[in-house]
Amino acid sequence: MSNNNFDAKNILITGCAGFIGFNLCKTLLLSKNNIIGIDNLSASYDHLIQSNRVKNLKKRNNFLFVEKNLLEISKIKTIFKQYNIDNIIHLAANVGVRESIVEPLKYVDNNIKVTNNLLELCRMYDISQFIFSSSSSVYGNNEGYLKETMAPQPISPYAVSKRSCELYGETYSYLYDINFCSLRLFTVYGPHQRPDMAISRFVNAIRQDKAIVVNGDGSTRRDFTYIDDIVDGFMRAAKKRIKFEIINLGTGKSISLSSLIKKIERYIGKKAKIIYKEGYKSDPVETLADITKAKKLLGYEPKITIDEGLKKYINWIGKSTVK
Numbered sequence: 001m002s003n004n005n006f007d008a009k010n011i012l013i014t015g016c017a018g019f020i021g022f023n024l025c026k027t028l029l030l031s032k033n034n035i036i037g038i039d040n041l042s043a044s045y046d047h048l049i050q051s052n053r054v055k056n057l058k059k060r061n062n063f064l065f066v067e068k069n070l071l072e073i074s075k076i077k078t079i080f081k082q083y084n085i086d087n088i089i090h091l092a093a094n095v096g097v098r099e100s101i102v103e104p105l106k107y108v109d110n111n112i113k114v115t116n117n118l119l120e121l122c123r124m125y126d127i128s129q130f131i132f133s134s135s136s137s138v139y140g141n142n143e144g145y146l147k148e149t150m151a152p153q154p155i156s157p158y159a160v161s162k163r164s165c166e167l168y169g170e171t172y173s174y175l176y177d178i179n180f181c182s183l184r185l186f187t188v189y190g191p192h193q194r195p196d197m198a199i200s201r202f203v204n205a206i207r208q209d210k211a212i213v214v215n216g217d218g219s220t221r222r223d224f225t226y227i228d229d230i231v232d233g234f235m236r237a238a239k240k241r242i243k244f245e246i247i248n249l250g251t252g253k254s255i256s257l258s259s260l261i262k263k264i265e266r267y268i269g270k271k272a273k274i275i276y277k278e279g280y281k282s283d284p285v286e287t288l289a290d291i292t293k294a295k296k297l298l299g300y301e302p303k304i305t306i307d308e309g310l311k312k313y314i315n316w317i318g319k320s321t322v323k
């Protein structure tokens, strides 16, 4: 893809110190655009991981880092006053499905209120494009291929927060002509992945001969999507002006946790020690994306199979100093 295809000049990326935000910034910074990255470095994992990502991004002179909490709208407003922002890619959020059951109010603040703040700023400063990172979790216990036309069935406060943001986005798009595109991401993995996610937990534990915990009997299935395909989906969405759409970004294939562990064992060359614990009610049985719409509207075509992606990730983690 050509790097000169964007018509935006100043792109605001929230959550730039996070797993997906960091990977997206790295790719976008290869273009001529200026990236303003906002993050308050509040992810639930090691602070050093986040600060190293920011340090890495700051090496590019078309990157500006703003360490601020998006809940503080008056402080964020100064950035909108100072820079002529063309589009917003909003990734900042609290991300743990299970944690959202323990601390649901955090998800109201950092997901719903923060998105509202940004939509308000879009309205005030006449920003025409907003790309939102939603989640497959909004489908809840829907079965089979998950299609954007299905009625959402959130089964966790996290999923409710993501669905609420989509509804606010739809309303602002209608009222103020903001182009709002909600990308529903299906379990993302790859280099710089969050340490709390299944693939990183499994890979790290097996490499270190530690036991892995599987919640449920291992039959839960996920559509795991490699980070490069997700970044490509965001880049494609950023090039379009889409009035209002919800679009799945997945692979269209799912795999059970048991089969995933077998593959990881094979690629690392070691057996896993597995401890089975009770499953969570908030975890859907399966996520499996219907990606027909992404193909049609964005020309999105995921390229990395689970086997290729696991090998790439295991190779990366072997070389990385920050796990």
Ligand SMILES: NC(=O)c1ccc[n+]([C@@H]2O[C@H](COP(=O)([O-])OP(=O)(O)OC[C@H]3O[C@@H](n4cnc5c(N)ncnc54)[C@H](O)[C@@H]3O)[C@@H](O)[C@H]2O)c1
Residues within 6 Å of the ligand: 014, 015, 016, 017, 018, 019, 020, 021, 038, 039, 040, 041, 042, 043, 044, 050, 068, 069, 070, 071, 090, 091, 092, 093, 094, 095, 110, 114, 133, 134, 135, 136, 184, 185, 186, 187, 188, 189, 194
């Ligand atoms: N990783 C996945 O598999 C996945 C799947 C579906 C959706 N998503 C969505 O993609 C986005 C990015 O996820 P990720 O995996 O990179 O998570 P992450 O935790 O690595 O990144 C989120 C970032 O948001 C920042 N943040 C949170 N609240 C903030 C606030 N109030 N002000 C400023 N910054 C704040 C955090 O510091 C963190 O850097 C999230 O919106 C998440 O819900 C991720």
